[in-house]
Amino acid sequence: MPIETSASVSDILIGFIQFMIIIILAPLLTGIMRKIKAITQKRIGSSIFQTYFDILKLMKKNEVISQEVSWIFRFSPWIIFSSTLVVAFFIPIFVVYSPFGLGGDIILVIGLFGLSRFFLMLAGLDVSSAFGGIGVSREMMISSLIEPALFLALFTVAVTYGSTNVEIIMSHTAESSILISASLLFSLFGFFIIVMAETGKIPFDNPATHLELTMVHEAMVLEFSGKSLALIELSQSIKQLLLMSLLINFFIPWGLSTSFSISEMIVGLLVFLLKMVSLGILIAYIETKVAKWRLFRIPDLIFLSLASGLMGIIFLFI
Amino acid sequence: MIRRLIDMINSSITLLLESFLVISIVLTPILGGILVTIFKKKKLVEIISVLSTTFVLFLTFLLLLFIIDFKKITLFNEFFYLDSLSMIILLLISFVGFVSSIYSVNYMGKQYQDGIVDDKHLVRYYQGFNIFLFTMLLVPMINNAGLMWVAIEATTLISVLLIMIYVKEDAIRSAWKYLIIATVGLSFALIGTIFFYYANIHDPLLQVQPEEDKINWTNMLENSKSMDPMIVKIAFIFIIIGYGTKAGIAPMHTWLPDAHSESPTPISAMLSGVLLNCALYGILRFHLISSGSIGPEFSDNLLIIFGLLSVGIASFSILFQKDMKRMLAYSSVENIGIVTLAFGFGGFIAIYGAILHMINHAIVKPLMFFASGKISQKYETKAMSKIKGIITIMPITGIMFLIGGLAIVGLPPFNIFLSKFMILSSGFSSDHILASSVLIIFLAVIFIGFIRNLVMMSFGKPKTQIKSGELGYLSIVSMGMLVAFIIILGIYIPGPLDILIHDAVNIFQQI
C-alpha cells in the first residue's frame, strides 16, 4: 500500500519528527554501544550520554588547521555532514513515510554515502600527513569492495519488492510475512557484514585504538579538530544509525507502522528502539568477542558478503 | 503326508543349518577378536587367529555345499542373501584370510623379534586382523545395499588402523591418503546407492514411499524394469566411481600403491587379494540391476572404459616401478582392471574368465606379497635394485616367488594364463576387438616390466653380508598351499568350483 503523495502538514510534521529523532538519537546509540562494550569487558565505562558531551565540547573548541591544507579540508566536514543529513531525510524509521519520499531512492542513498566518504578521503589526503594517506589507501581498498557488496545485497531487496524507492520497499516489507525468504536472508547476512564494515566495527577497524598505524577511519580524521571533528563524529553516528535502521526496516520489519494513527506510531517507535538497541547489543558483543582482523584478510570478509549477496540473487531466480 | 512332513522337517533342518553356518561365519572372527583382547600372550594370540580363520574356512566349505545344491539362500527375513557370486567372494575371503593368518605367525613373529613391533602392537594387529576379516565377510552376505556400504566403509576404517600399526612417516602418510580418498570415494558410492533406492521407491505418479526392504538387492533386481532410466544412469556412474575407488580402478587408484606398500605384508595380501574383490562385488551387483533396468550396454561400456584405463595406467607404472611392493600393488590395479574389463565384455566365456581371474588373482597375489615380505625382511629393503640372487639365498621362497611372478604375467602352465586366455579369446570373438587389442599391448608392456624385475631379483650374485636361509617354516607352508593351487588351477578346474562359477555366470546371463 504505497502512501499517497499528496502530503498534508501533519505528514510533513511526522517526517520532520523522524528526521529529528535520527539526529538526536544517533549519538545516544553510539553511547549505548560503547556502554555495552564496557560492560562486556567488566568496565564501568562512560555515561551513555558521553557522545553528546564530546560533541558539545568539540563545538566550543577552536580549530587547529595545518597551513598546508586547501579549501577541501575546511569544507569537507560540512559536505560530509550535509550529505548525511540528506540521507536522514530519505529513510523512514518507524513510520513508512519520509518527507522527501519520492526522491528517496536506494541508489541515491548509496551515492550520498559514497559522496561523504569521497570527501573524507580527499580531506585525509589533503592534509598530507603520513597517517592520513595510510588511512585513505586502506579506506579505498575496503570501500572498493564494500560498494559492490552493498549493491548486491540491496539489489535482492529491490527486486523482491519491485522498487528501488526506500519508502515503497518499506511499505512492502511492513506487510510481508514474518518469515523472510531465503534470498532476503542471504542479503541480510551480506548487509550485516557491510554495516559492520561501514561503521568501522572491530573485525574491520578499531575506532577505540590509540595506535595510528592500525587506524583506518580514524587515521583520516586525525587532523580534524574542534567543530569539524564534531561534525564528522556526529555524521558518523548518524550514518551508523541510518545503516542500522535500513537493516532493521528492510529485513526485520516487524512492528513497522504503515498508517499515521498515533497508537500505531508509538508502538512502531518503541519497537524500533527495541530492535535498534538489540542490534547494538549484538554488534557490541561481536566486537568484544573478536579481535581485529589482519588488514589483508578484511577483503575475505567482504567477499563473504559478496558471495552471500550473489547467493541471494541465485535464490531469487529459483 | 509323511513325505510332506519329512520334507518340512528336512527343509527346516536345512534352514537351521544354513542359519547356523552363516551366523558362525560372521561371529567366529568377532569371537577371535575378543579372545585376542582377553589373552594377550603372543603364542595364544597367534593360535587363536589361526584357529578362527581355519574354522571360518571350514564353515565356508560347508556352506558351499548348500549353495551348490540350492543356488541361493535367503535368511533372517531376507537380511542375508547368498548366491553363487557372493559365495565365490566369501570363499576367497576365508581362504586368503586363512593363508594370511598362517603367514602372519611367521611374519609378525620376525617383526616382533626385530623389535619393530611390541606386545601392544601385536595384540592390536591380531584384533584388527580378525575384525577386518569380519567386516569383509559381511560384505558379500548382506542383502541390504545400504548396510553393505556400511560394511565396506568399515573395512576401510579397520584397514587404515592396520596400516598405521607401524608409526612411521610413510605409513601415516599413506594411511591418511587412503582414509581420505577411500572415504570420499565411498561417499559417492552411497550417493549412487541412494539414487538406486530412490529409483526403486520412486514412482512418477505417486509420492515417495519409503519401504525398508526396497533397498535389498533382491527387491531392486525384481523391480529393475520399472526404474527411471535417467536416475539409474546417474546412479551407476556414482557407483562405479565410488566403489571403483575402493576397488582400485584407475584413475581413482592413487591411494592403492601407498596403502598396499606400507601395510604389513599379510594385510597387503588381504587388501589386494580380497578387499578389492569385495568392492568389485558391489559394482557387479549394481551392474546387474542397471543391466536389468536399462540394458547392459551402458554399464558394460563404463566397465570396459574403466577397466582398460586401469590396465593401461598400471602397465606403465609397473614399467617404471622401483619398489617391489608398489610394483605388486600396481599389478593389483592391472588385474582388477582386467576383471572389470571382462565383466564389461559380457558373454558366457568372458564372465567365466572374469570370475576365474578374480579367483586366480586372489591366489597368486597373496603368494607374491608373502614372498616379497620375506624377501624384504631378509634384505631389509624394498628397493628392487638392491635385491639380487633370491634363488641362491632363499631357495624355496625364491622359487615360489618366481612361480608367482611367472603366473601373474600369464605364462602357460599356471592358472592366470587360463583366465586371461578366456577373457582375450571372448574379447576377440565378440565385437570388442579394439579393446582386446589395446589390452594385449598393455599386457605385453606389463610382461616386459614384470619379467625384467623378476629376473633381476631372482638371479645374480647377492651381496655377501646377507646370510642364506629361509625365515620360518609356517610361512613356507602357507605359500606352498598357494603354489599348489596355482598349479592345480592352471591344469584343470575342480568340479564344484566349475559348478559354482557356472552358476555365478548364469546370474549374469539371466538378465
Next chain:
Amino acid sequence: MMYNNILIFLSGTLLIATIVLIIKREFSEWVQAYKYQTIVLSIITGVIGYITNNWEIYLAAIITFSLKAVIVPKILIKVTEKINYDFKIETKPYISTRMSLVVSTILVALSYFLTQQIHLGEDVIATSFLPVSISLLLIGLLVMIGRKIALNQIVGLLILENGLFLFALSLTHGISLIIEIGIFIDILVGIVISSILIHRIGYTFDNIDDIHQKPASIEYTEEDD
C-alpha cells in the same frame, strides 16, 4: 504448499552456515562453524520428520545433533589440543579463501541447475533440500581439494558427510534407520581413527608440508659388485 517458505528459509540458513565455514582458517573455528551447520541440519531433519510424520527421522535428528554437533566436535577439539598450532591454521591454501567463496557460489548455482534437470515432481522436501545437499557435497569436496592442512580435510569430509545425510533424507525421506545408524557409527569410528592419525601426524611430522610430500624415495643406485 504451507511448508514451502520455512523449508526455503531453512535451506538458506544451512547455506549461510556452510559459506561461513569457508572463510574460516583455523581448525577450532572450523569445528565451531561445523557445529552450527550441524545444528541447522538437525533442525531441518526434525522439520522433515514433522512433515513426513516419521518417527525414525526424528530419531535421526536427535542422533545427528548429539553425535555430530556435540560428540564429534568435542573429540576433535580434544585430540587437537596438544598439536602444534601450525597444523591447525591454514595460511597458504591451494585455493585462496576469496577464490573458494566465489567458486562455492558458482557451485551452489550449479547444483540448483543440476537438480532442475531431475524430475522430482511435487516433492517439496526434495525440491528445496536436494540442491542444498548437492552444494554441500560439492563445497565439501572443494574444501578438501583446496586446503593444505590435514585437519581441514577432515572438516571437508564432515561437510561432505552432512551433505550426504541431507541428500539421503531429502531424496528418499529417510533410508531405513538401521542403515542410518550404521552410517553414524562409521562416521564416529572414522572420526576416532582420523583423530588417532592426526595425533600421530602431530608428533611424527615437523612440518605440515611434510605430509604432502611424496613418500621418501628409496635410493636406487645400482651397485657394482
Next chain:
Amino acid sequence: MTHDTIGKKISDYKSLIFEKFNGSIEKIYNKNYNELCILTSNPEASTKVIYFIYDNLKCRLVTMICTDERYIENRLDRKGEYNNFKNEIDLMDKSHNGFSLRHVFSNEVEDIFFIVTSVLSNVDKPTYPSIVSHIPSAVYYEREISDMFGVIAQGNPDTRKLVLHEQWPVNLFPLRKDFDIKRRIKRRLNDHYEYLKVEGEGICEIPVGPVHAGIIEPGHFRFSVYGENIVNLETRLYYTHKGIEKLAETMTLSEALLLSERISGDESVANSMAYCQAIERMASIPIRKKATQIRTICAELERIWNHLGTIAGMCTDVGFAYGSSRMNILKEKIMRINEKSSGSRLLFGINRIGGVKVDIKPVILHLILDEITHIRQDFDNLVKSLQNTSSFMDRLKGTGIISNKDVLGLGANGVIARCAGVDVDTRKNHPYSYYRYLDLENIQGIIDKISYEVELNKRKGDALSRFEVRVIEIKHSIDIIQKTVTDILDKNAKNDNIDSDVNNDDILFFDSLKSHLKPYDSALGYAESHRGQTMHWVMVGKDTNRIFRYKIRTASFCNWPLIELAVQNNIVPDFPLINKSFDLSYSGNDL
C-alpha cells in the same frame, strides 16, 4: 653446580687460554668464584683472545664495559682486584693508566664469565680494533662507548651517534671522569642524524614518534614502506637519557641501590637484585637463605605481572578487548599481592645489600599461595579461550618473525631469544640467589627437560611463539613461587621460634660491608628480569663506599636491534603488535 666444580672448570680454562696466548696475556686470574679475568697487553691481543672465546668456547658477548681509569693515582690501590693472583703487586706498572675496556663473555653451558680486559694507553686519541665484523652484537656497545667516552672502535661501519643526540656538543664525553656532572650544557642543533635511506619507486617514509598517542615512552620509528609492506625500520631511541651511570658515580653504595631500582620501573626487583648481587659477590658476604627466597618470590611476582601486562597489551593492540580486560584483571590481582607482601605495587624497596628490607610473614605467604593458585586457574582458562579465539591467534601467527641466526648474532636474550629457540636463561645458566636450590628444569611442571627442548626447537620466533613463551613462563613462575613459599613455610614449621627475628639478624651495616670491600674492586651482578638478562657491573672507588663506575646493561638494550629485523616484510598495521610482543623498555635502554 657447586663452587668447587666451577673453580676446577675455571682453572682448566685458565690454563687453556694461558697456554694459547702466552705472549699476549699479562695476567689471568679468577675472582668472585665464576669470573675469569684476562688482562691482555694491548687491544689487538685482546681481540685475538676475544675471537678465541667467542668461536672456540662458544660464549656470548654479554656486555662491553669501558672505564676511565686515567686518574687513578696509586695503582697499588687496585691490588684488591688481583688478590687471588700469585705474583701480585710487581706487575702493576704504569701502562695501566688510561681507558680500560672489558669485554664480558658468558658461557651458557657452564656458569663462567670471561672478562677480557685491555687497557688503551693512548689517552688523547683512544682507539681499539672493532670486533663488529666478527661479533655483530658488539655494534651497539661500541657506538655507545664511542659516544660516552670518545673511545673509538676502528672498523665499526656505523659511526653515527647512538646515545647522544644532535643537540649535544661534539667532543664532550659525559662518562669521562673529567666531565663534571654539574656542568650545564648549551644545547644547540649542530648535527644532523642520517637515517638509512631506502630508495625506489613507490617507497614512502612514515615517521612515527618520538611522541606517541597513548601513554608510552618516547622513541622515534622511521618506516620505509612499499604500500603497506615495511621494507625497513629504523629506531632512534635515547630521547629520555637520564644519565644514570654518571649519576651513580656520585653516589654511595646504598644510594645507588635506590637508583638501581629506578632504572626501569617495571624491572625494579631484577635490577636492584643484580646490583645487590654485584656488591655481595664483590664483598663475598653470605646471604641468609630466607632473604634469597624472598628475593626470588618478588622477582617471580614481577615477572608474572609484567608478562600478564604484555599479553594484555598484545590483546589491546589487536583490538581484542575481552582478552585484554581479563588479563589486566589478573595483573591487578598480582599487583595487589605485591602491595600486601612488600608495601609497593611495583615491588620497590625489596632488596638491600646483603639481604632484603621486607620480611614476608607466614600469613602473607599463605595468602600468596592461595591467591596464586586461583590466578593460575583463571589464567589457564583464559589462555585456553585466547587460543580458541582464532582471530586473535591468526594475528599473532607468522607476525614479526625473527630467526635463530639473528638472535645469536645480535645477542638477544630473554623472551626474544627463547621465542626463536635459543635457550638462554640466566636463572638456569648462571643460577643465582635461590634459583641455585631450585631444580628449575623439573619445576617447570608442564614440561620436562626433553619436551622443553623439543618445544624450544619448534618455536618460530613469531609473535605467537613470544606469546606462548610468556604463557609458559607465567606458569613456570607460579610454580617457582609455590615451591619457594612452601619451602619457607616448611622451614618455619620445623623451627618456629628460632627464626622469628630474621630481620634483626639480617641487617648488614655499611661499616661492616666496608671491611669486605677493597678499593677499585669490581664485580658483575646479573639477574633475569622478565625481559631477559640484566647485567650490572660495579666498580668501587678508592673510598670503597663510593661507586667508581656502574655499568648497566638491561635486556632491552640487546633486544631493540631485533625489532628492526622482526618488522621487515610485515605490514604497517602489525607493527604495534610486534612492538608489544617484544615488550621492550625505553627507560631501561635510555639509561
